[in-house]
Amino acid sequence: MSVVLALDTSAGVAVGIAVDGRIVASGRVDDSRAHAENSCRW
Secondary structure (H helix, E strand, O other), X not given: OOEEEEEEOOOXXXXXXXXXXXXXXXXXXXXXXXXXXXXXXO
16 A cells, blocks of 8 residues: 655645545645645645
8 A cells, every 4th residue: 555645835735645546635725825734624
């Protein structure tokens, strides 16, 4: 089993989690001043 966590903070905050190549969760905040550790609520 493989688990991948992807973070993109280039224009806001985008987060995704994939398990075995399938996306299981994702979230996005378009605020350019947001912080990754505070932005996505699962």
